[in-house]
Amino acid sequence: MGKMVHVGSRKVGVAPGTLIHIGKKHLTEPKITVIDYNVDNFQELVAENIEEVYPFKDSENVSWINIHGVHQVDLIEKIGIHFGIHSLVLEDIVHTDQRPKVEFFDSYIYIVLKMLQYDKDKEELIAEQVSIILGSNFVISYQEVIEDTFDPVRDRLRSSKGRIRKQGPDYLAYALLDSIVDNYFVMLEKIGENIDALDDELLDKPTPKTLEDIHHLKKELIFLRKFIWPSREVVSSLQREESFFIKESTSIFLKDVYDHIIQVMDTIESYRDILSTMLDLYLSTASNKMNEIMKVLTIIATIFIPLTFIAGIYGMNFEYMPELKWHLGYPVIWALMITVALVMLAYFRKLKWI
Structure with missing residues (x-):
């Protein structure tokens, strides 16, 4: 111009x-x-x-x-x-x-x-x-x-x-x-x-x-x-x-x-x-792709919220926490977190979010 x-x-x-x-x-x-x-x-x-x-x-x-x-x-x-x-x-x-x-x-x-x-x-x-x-x-x-x-x-x-x-x-x-x-x-x-x-x-x-x-x-x-x-x-x-x-x-x-x-x-x-x-x-199309990406990230974040909560509780290491000296505590916590994750994935699939 x-x-x-x-x-x-x-x-x-x-x-x-x-x-x-x-x-x-x-x-x-x-x-x-x-x-x-x-x-x-x-x-x-x-x-x-x-x-x-x-x-x-x-x-x-x-x-x-x-x-x-x-x-x-x-x-x-x-x-x-x-x-x-x-x-x-x-x-x-x-x-x-x-x-x-x-x-x-x-x-x-x-x-x-x-x-x-x-x-x-x-x-x-x-x-x-x-x-x-x-x-x-x-x-x-x-x-x-x-x-x-x-x-x-x-x-x-x-x-x-x-x-x-x-x-x-x-x-x-x-x-x-x-x-x-x-x-x-x-x-x-x-x-x-x-x-x-x-x-x-x-x-x-x-x-x-x-x-x-x-x-x-x-x-x-x-x-x-x-x-x-x-x-x-x-x-x-x-x-x-x-x-x-x-x-x-x-x-x-x-x-x-x-x-x-x-x-x-x-x-x-x-x-x-x-x-x-x-x-x-x-x-x-670009908006839909962005929504798909955000949906995946949201699902991942949602799954990790309760896992982070559980890990946060047992990461405090208070002296009188009963599970700290339990010899099955570590595998039980892992089993609990995996169970929570699987239940949430099943629930999301039922809602057809994934």
Whole structure:
């Protein structure tokens, strides 16, 4: 929390629209790729400099400009100026801690979503901000890292599978949104596998590590839910708002994305209920184990109370105690204590305490 406040404080007192990158620097140098296509033609290139993408603003085809790395603010500013993107939007693009949202402008639509990846080493979810600019004949996407879930979209464009090459930029934007949302199911599947493993461990032999893993998964679900709820409003707004940039035929597909988000939300809530039940079960199991231990210790202590009393009496060694000089005194006392112990054990067993 302290680190987040420290990073955000760099913007205190700065004029609105000032571009300051806030977030981790994942790449040394930004990478710009361009895919320009229509039904019959397809062109894909890696731009060496930002000026190479300028002509695609007025291309007769649909152009997808993808920028990996948003830390180089001068590059973001140049492409923003050329494509007529508002400075406040550019500010949000380089500030990678944005909440998922959508904003409608006269010449484009600005969309922010979170793309999730799973770190196998740390066993945790990692969120990457994806900003999308939907224009009349182009889509510009901004990403923080190179690894992403857009490769299936690229493959469909290259092979001309489906309707993507026959549709406009709004359908391309839908395909990107759908890819991000579908990846949520992959993340939930991994969380579900971890929950199943924890469930087996909980029934077999739970340890303090089990409790730690349950809390870790609950935090991940809260982390995931933080991005899913506003994403629902993003897709709902795209579907509901009347915009020149989104055709009615594409709105039907956006409804499908909305339904997928609802499914993700339902799954998250189900997982949260399961983890809450598992937490209660763990605490109940730990409490039962503690009760069993306390019961055994109590029974042992109860048995030794009369034995200690007998040993205390004959340990006083008064001179005129009649049993002190009796040659059978020692074995008789032993027999008495053993008898008392056995009688108490039999009584406890009759009460089903043991």
